[in-house]
Amino acid sequence: MLLNTIELGPENGDLSRPPVVFLHGLFGRGRNFGFFQRRMAATRRTLALDLRNHGKSPHGPMDYPTLAADVRETLSAHDALPATVVGHSMGGKAAMMLALSYPTDVHSLLVADIAPAQGGFAQSDQLARRMADLSLPDFLDRAGADALLAHDIAEKPVRDLMMMNLDLGEHPHWNIGIHEIARSMPAIVGWPALAAxxxxxGPTLFIAGGRSRYIQQANHPVMRQLFPHYQLDIIPDAGHWVHAQAPAEFLHLMQQFVEAA
Structure with missing residues (x-):
């Protein structure tokens, strides 16, 4: 599946270096990485992808091998392999699967606040099902959508994220594959069995939020097994949305890693 792609790059830069690719998390889209893409695009070719069922990409069943294959097909179509791949949460798992399945296509790997294991996405399974079953009125503006979603989503930042996935006005509807996402949540929460x-x-950096539990001490052995050259940096005051909650710190770590890899 070819994915919707936002591409930015320098007017006069060294395009021979590996491009930097951004993969968003669950219910997000490529433009969530806009701040970081614009900064990196000053010197590097960059591509931000909408994963399947998200943003403007096509819809279909989801699991991590499928997401990784989509990313590889899309980057190949853009002549953007091998690439440095940056992924957050679900996008981080997709990035890890891409590196494990097609290692020569990944120059280096940055994973933001997710481990290669079952877990993460607290409450997301139930949220996806509730959103898929939500009855939308004939007309919905932003205030009305916020009030409607508040019945199921207490946290304002999460409501704002979900509202990006609604086309408002007359005959409002989800612009993402919400039913496909809901059906695929067991695979998204999980992590597939891998061959021995x-x-x-390649060079691998995990960046964790100090207030997040998505990467735990118990995950470190499998991280070392799958990514023997990994490093782990922790941003103490950030939670799971580490890049949004500590953008300056995340950008600094990312730029250091990309330039050194």
Whole structure:
């Protein structure tokens, strides 16, 4: 599946270096990484992708091998392989699967606040099902959508994220594959069984939020097994949305890693 792609790059830069690719999290879209894409695009070719069922990309069943294959097909179509791949949450799992499945296509890997394991996405399974079953009125403006979603989503930042996925006005509707997402949540929360010995030897950086529990001490052995050269940096005052909650710190770590890899 070819994915919707936002591409930015320098007017006069060294395009021979690997491009930087951004993969968003659940219910997000490529433009969520806009701040970081614009900064990196000053010197590097960059591509931000809408994963399947998100943003302007096509819809269909989801699991991590499928997401990784979509990303590879799209980057190949854009002549953007090998690439440095940056992924947050669900996008981080997709990025890890891409590196493990197609290691020569990934120059280096940055994973934001997710581990290669079952878990993460607290309450997201129930949220996806509730949103898929939500009855929308004949007309909905932003205030009305906020009030409607508040019945199921107490946190304002999460409501704002979900409202990006609604086309408002007359005959409001989801512009994402909400039913496909809901059906695929067991695979998204999970992590597939891998063949013995599979690993990615390239440079790998995990960035965790100090107030998040998505990467735990118990995950470190499998992280070392799958990504033997990984490093882990922690931004103490950030939670799971580490790049949004600590953008300056995240940008600094990302730029250091990309330039050194």
């Amino acid at each position: 010995g599979i690993h990615y030897d």
